[in-house]
Amino acid sequence: MAHDHHHHSHNGDKNLSVSIVLNIGITVAQIVGGIISGSLSLISDALHNFSDVISLFLSLAAHRLAKRKASAMRTFGFKRAELLAAFINASTLVIVAFYLIYESVVRFSEPVVIESGLVIWMSLIGILFNGFSAVLIREEARQSINMKSAYLHLFTDMMASVAVLAGGLLMKYYQIFWVDSVITFAIAVYLIIMGFGLLKSSTKMLMLFTPENLNIDAIAESVHKVTGENKLYHIHLWHLNDNELHFEAHLDCTQDMSVSQFNALADEIEELLRHEFNITHCTIQPEFEKACQKDFIVEE
Known part of the structure; x- marks a missing residue:
């Protein structure tokens, strides 16, 4: 069992590191693409990707800290570091979501023509990179709330890219440019739902509440x-x-x-x-x- 746990920990570090590199690449590409195309949904997707990078760095640091041995000054070691990381990551999901709602409402009142071709290609890159990153840490996400918070960031961003792709196709073939704001709003609502559940769970653990499944x-x-x-x-x-x-x-x-x-x-x-x-x-x-x-x- 100890060897298996060590194996999962090593894989977790490696997979998180790969995901960080991929998400830095996606973020840079989507920011540039969003500015050139004028797409708010692409920039919002890049913003979420940037929060992914921060959350993945935080998850990686917490994952490594949690493996440190206890000492006279830290009798529990850093075992609760991953709970704290999950709480922060869930909080950023919700905060980013509310910002995206604000931006989508502003843009909906003043829709602009968007270079849909670039939006389509950038969203395809986002789907591939985020999807691959999510698959990398899916197994670890079943065993750790910290890894689950990182997985949710990646999975929701992959779904956001799917929504952006759908919007890009509608803009390209039907010139429905206001759909960019609607998709951004939908992404934000989804982030709030996913983030709040994780925020609730991590808060209860940090507050030392009795687990809900036990009486x-x-x-x-x-x-x-x-x-x-x-x-x-x-x-x-x-x-x-x-x-x-x-x-x-x-x-x-x-x-x-x-x-x-x-x-x-x-x-x-x-x-x-x-x-x-x-x-x-x-x-x-x-x-x-x-x-x-x-x-x-x-x-x-």
Whole structure:
């Protein structure tokens, strides 16, 4: 498993680096093409591509930081770096989208003649390069919210290029130049929808919220089948990163058990949490006849 994880990490670095080079090329080409042709949708696509370059740099840096070992000053290392990168990348998706909406409304009121032939060729380049980049990191995107944020940037930009291509064809053969603004607006709405979902997920992880697919009451009920009359309280459950789920709680013991007895009980609890709820790290604090509030969740 360790070798497989290392293999995925190495591929992730390599594939992100290739995607960065490709997107720098696309951005430069589309900016030049957009200025020459007068196409707002092509320039908006270039703007999104530029945000791709920034997001990919950020994802690459976070991906490498996350592999650094923990230290006395950083006991968790940089494992949450990828969550932070995903949050920033999702934020840029939404910000760019609102800017594109503004620009599309302005241009719709004052449509201009656009060199559609150049728009078509530039959008084709965007589809090929972004599509190839998205395929490169698709596998890693299934395992990391950071890589997923980078993948969404690339995938949505590929779809944007498809929309720009469709607009270029309509402008070339039907002289419908206002479609450039409409397509830009549609791209922006799509970015907001995709970006907001990722922003919501990364924010919840950064705020240490309980994962939506897990229920504290259900977990406690399962653990109590092992602990019997010894009950959990002061429970906390959170994502350290995509792959590590941490659980901590106090255990109100009805008997003054020995350390070895508690160790045996703790091993059973950890085994149950790992197999039934995929919880990777568990901390249980035993207590006996301690006077305090013993609800599952307590405001501290």
